[in-house]
Amino acid sequence: MRFDLRETARDHKIIVAHRGACGGNIPCNTIPAYETALKQGADMIETDLSRTADGKLIIFHPKMERRQLGEDVYVDQLPWERVRQLRYQNGDRTPTQFGIVTFDELLETFKGRCYLNIDKFWSYPKEIYEAIRAHDMVDQVLVKSELSEPVLRVLEELAPELPFMPIVSETHPQHEALMKRNINYVGVEGLYKRDDSELASYAYMDRMHRDGKLVWGNAIIYDYLDQLSGGHSDDTALSQDMEYGWGWFADRPFDVIQTDWTGMLIRFLRDTNRYKR
Secondary structure (H helix, E strand, O other), rough: OOOOOOHHHHOOOOEEEEOOOOEEOOOOOHHHHHHHHHHHHEEEEEEEEEOOOOEEEOOOOOOHHHHHHHOOOOOOHHHHHHOOOOEEEOOOOOOOEEEOHHHHHHHHHOOOOOOEEEEEEHHHHHHHHHHHOOOOOOHHEEEEEEHHHHHHHHHHHHHHOEEEEEEEOOOOOOHHHHHOOOOOOEEEEEEEEEOOHHOOOOHHHHHHHHOOOOEEEEEOOOOOOOOOOOOOHHHHHHHHHHHHHHHHHHHHOOOOEEEEHHHHHHHHHHOOOOEEE
8 A cells, every 4th residue: 555645635634533533441542442543434543652661662642641541650660561561441440451552563553554643753753763664664654743943853864754744833934944954844733723823724725735735634622721723623513513613624625634533523524525635
């Protein structure tokens, strides 16, 4: 299977499953959560990385040990042999049979099957990049980060071919400069509070597309007091109105939509004939 984000986006809106598709007894950031997301039609899975005290790259969101594992520990202070014995809790705080997996296991499981967005890449860029190269999966991986000169230097010196999207808020004045850097700048994730933000405008998205860049929108909610897309979200789609929540993304030229409700979003897009481009 050939992986090319731009080519995929020309066919349909790319749907990203935030930490997989979890629920019931299946916790997020586990292989079953990612497998469920693919069964629901996700093109890309978003993953969180940590590292154990003895240097093993693992799939786990930092600082969520108490809530997700039910133990007062920090995985980055434990050796892998101890971490591999830990078990996730489900939504009722009941232990499950699912443990933490290694980054290598994740890569090998989903090689040739989907795109992967590796969150927390900037914590251990060299080790993560070497693992991606070892599994021959550079074309399947997307990394994102807030813009900074150290980040851009790491990309230029270490991984100029690795697909990269900066995360920007309200405006994106660095666009022209980024196109001149020796990086694989494939698009932008835009965060904004209001519909009249530059990053939510047709003019901005059309300019990005003219320059061959993709536009990423977020339907996910981390904190309802800190909106990522002007109030258009999974929450508003499911608790108020799907057209306001998801139809807004569907009607604008977004190429990528990240969601916590993969199957329902894809069904909505297909039912309203707005999935294919």
